[in-house]
Structures are given as C-alpha cells and as structure tokens.
Amino acid sequence: MHEWALAESVIKAAAQHAAELKLKRVSEVAVVFGELQAIDKEIFPFAMKELAKKHPLMASARFRVIDEPAAFRCRACSAEFDLKRFRKESDEAEFIHFVPEMAHSFIKCPSCKSPDFEMTAGRGVYIKHIKGSK
Ligand SMILES: [Zn+2]
Numbered sequence: 001m002h003e004w005a006l007a008e009s010v011i012k013a014a015a016q017h018a019a020e021l022k023l024k025r026v027s028e029v030a031v032v033f034g035e036l037q038a039i040d041k042e043i044f045p046f047a048m049k050e051l052a053k054k055h056p057l058m059a060s061a062r063f064r065v066i067d068e069p070a071a072f073r074c075r076a077c078s079a080e081f082d083l084k085r086f087r088k089e090s091d092e093a094e095f096i097h098f099v100p101e102m103a104h105s106f107i108k109c110p111s112c113k114s115p116d117f118e119m120t121a122g123r124g125v126y127i128k129h130i131k132g133s134k
Contacts, residue, residue: 007047070122
C-alpha cells in the first residue's frame with residue numbers, strides 16, 4: 001500500500017504544479033525513481049493512473065517513470081561511485097534496495113575504503129517534468 005500513498009502524494013504535487021503553470025490539461029507527468037527506492041514499479045504507475053482519474057486536469061495524462069541510478073560520494077576522499085561494482089561482489093547489494101539504511105554497513109568507498117559516504121542520487125521519488133496545454 002506504500003505505492004498508493006506515494007502515488008497519491010505525487011499526483012497531489014503534480015496537480016499543484018499544473019495549477020501553478022496554469023495548465024488546463026496535463027498530457028504527461030514524468031516521475032523519477034531512485035534505484036534505492038523500494039517500490040513496486042508496476043503498481044506505482046497503475047496507482048498514479050487510477051488516482052489521476054479524480055483530477056479533471058490529469059485524467060488523460062501519461063505517466064512516465066524514469067529510473068535514476070544510485071550514486072554515492074565519499075566524505076573522506078570525495079570519490080564518486082555507484083552500486084554496480086557492489087552488485088557483482090555481493091548478494092547483499094540486492095538487499096540495499098529494500099533497506100537503504102543498511103548501505104553503510106557493507107558499502108565502502110572503493111578508493112579509500114572509508115564507510116563514511118553520502119548518497120547523492122537514487123533515494124527519492126520526484127517529478128521531473130509536467131507537460132500540458134494552457
Ligand atoms: Zn574515499
């Protein structure tokens with residue numbers, strides 16, 4: 001049900017955004033999904049479409065889902081890295097998709113081995129753009 005709650009907030013934000021842009025009809029909403037966001041990528045677009053029916057503005061909008069790969073930056077040496085290398089090395093890399101908070105326990109900077117890093121991309125869900133007509 002997490003997907004429905006999230007879809008609801010995305011639809012709400014999209015409707016607000018469309019109103020600010022003074023759009024009369026929204027034709028497309030592009031939503032970016034972080035790789036680390038534990039979400040069902042089939043349920044979510046379906047939920048958005050269903051919920052959009054309640055908004056006259058968005059009833060005929062298309063919903064695009066864009067994947068954003070996770071990215072990290074080491075706080076010690078500023079090296080930037082992604083999840084790909086960890087995926088090859090351990091099964092736990094899959095686990096991170098469900099519990100992003102666990103990342104720090106098994107991911108280390110590939111350059112200096114520091115476990116002190118920040119996630120610079122791939123965590124959130126946000127609206128990339130809205131298209132429509134006035
Ligand atoms: Zn480092």
